[in-house]
Structures are given as structure tokens and as C-alpha cells.
Amino acid sequence: xxxxxxxxxxxxxxxxxxxxxxxxxxxxxxxxxxxxxxxxxxxxxxxxxxxxxxxxxxxxxxxxxxxxxxxxxxxxxxxxxxxxxxxxxxxxxxxxxxxxxxxxxxxxxxxxxxxxxxxxxxxxxxxxxxxxxxxxxxxxxxxxxxxxxxxxxxxxxxxxxxxxxxxxxxxxx
Numbered sequence: 001x002x003x004x005x006x007x008x009x010x011x012x013x014x015x016x017x018x019x020x021x022x023x024x025x026x027x028x029x030x031x032x033x034x035x036x037x038x039x040x041x042x043x044x045x046x047x048x049x050x051x052x053x054x055x056x057x058x059x060x061x062x063x064x065x066x067x068x069x070x071x072x073x074x075x076x077x078x079x080x081x082x083x084x085x086x087x088x089x090x091x092x093x094x095x096x097x098x099x100x101x102x103x104x105x106x107x108x109x110x111x112x113x114x115x116x117x118x119x120x121x122x123x124x125x126x127x128x129x130x131x132x133x134x135x136x137x138x139x140x141x142x143x144x145x146x147x148x149x150x151x152x153x154x155x156x157x158x159x160x161x162x163x164x165x166x167x168x169x170x171x172x173x
Contacts, residue, residue: 004160008094008110011117015109019097019125021045023086023118027042045120048082049144057145061085065132072096072160075105075126078154085130086118088138095119096128096162103127105154110162126154133164 008017013022015044023044030039075098087093092113098105105126113119120142121127130139144150 004158006108006110006160006162008112008162008164009111010165011095011111011113011119016095016097016111016119018099019109019127020082020119020121021084023084023120024116025112026116027170045084046082047084047120047142048123049146050080050123051146051148053148054080054144054146054150056081057143059129059141059143061139061141062114063130063132063137065135065137066094068094068133068162068164070094070126070131070133070162072156072162074153074155075128076151077105077124077126077135078121078150079124079152080146080148080150081142081144082120082123083127084118084142086121086140087116087132088140089111090116091132091135091137092117094128094131094133094162094164096131097121100124100126100127102124108160108162110173112164 025041028041033040095111098108
């Protein structure tokens with residue numbers, strides 16, 4: 001089998017819109033608060049919970065880095081709620097998403113966030129796991145909590161190889 005290769009591209013609101021929202025304060029107008037001592041960037045994304053038993057929860061993830069290029073073997077989705085990840089140290093990370101094609105993931109797309117950008121996946125969006133690269137990262141996570149099956153996983157029969165934009169693909173040796 002030949003290797004399937006993707007080159008990650010910069011994350012933009014337009015390219016990511018079918019899959020979710022880009023969390024980027026540079027794209028929103030700030031409102032002063034706390035007597036002008038703070039700026040608030042409201043409504044960068046909406047948290048979605050599809051069922052009455054679910055609730056929106058805020059968590060923290062300490063994530064270890066992945067080696068690049070990344071071998072993508074599996075994607076997942078959360079049918080009962082959206083899921084958002086915001087890096088706390090501002091470093092970029094890799095985001096992988098797939099369009100839904102008949103209840104299965106289609107061809108993956110890969111993005112590299114700009115420093116300080118995060119993502120909020122729409123409910124039911126096929127996506128890769130949280131993928132920092134270069135160094136460990138901490139993330140604020142907004143997710144759905146509660147009972148019910150909120151995780152579907154799909155392993156690829158043939159994995160994809162994802163390269164960062166500044167690292168051209170090359171055959172494995």
C-alpha cells in the first residue's frame with residue numbers, strides 16, 4: 001500500500017467552519033470589564049449539549065507532545081456535545097478533522113493553530129486526538145459531562161501520515 005500523506009495548513013475560521021469554531025481573540029472585539037482593568041472576548045464559540053441529562057463541564061488536560069510527522073490511525077467524535085480546547089501556554093498544536101460521509105469520516109484535513117488559537121469542535125465532528133508537538137502543553141477543555149455514550153471511534157484501514165507545513169513529506173527510511 002502506498003502511504004497517504006497530508007500537509008497541515010494554517011488554521012483559519014473559514015477553512016475550519018464546517019467542523020467548528022476557531023477560538024481566537026484577535027478576531028473578536030473586546031469589551032472592557034472590571035473598571036477597565038480587563039478585556040473580555042465574549043462568545044468565541046458556543047458549547048453544545050444535545051441531551052437533557054448532559055451538562056457543560058470545564059476541565060484541564062496536561063498533554064504530552066507527539067512526534068512529527070504524525071501517523072493518524074484513528075479519529076473520534078462526540079455525538080452528544082461539542083468539545084473545545086484552548087492552549088494555556090499559547091503554543092501552536094495540530095488539529096485534524098474529517099467531514100462526515102454517511103456516518104463515517106471522510107478524507108482528513110490537518111491544520112496548525114497560530115500561537116494562542118484554540119478550537120471548538122461542533123457536536124458530532126470527526127477529529128483526531130489532542131496533538132501538541134514540540135513540547136508538552138496544558139489545555140483548558142470545555143466538554144459535555146453526564147451519562148450516555150458520547151464517544152465514537154473510527155480506525156482507518158490505512159493510516160495517514162501528516163506533516164507540518166515547514167517539513168516536506170519524504171519516504172520513511
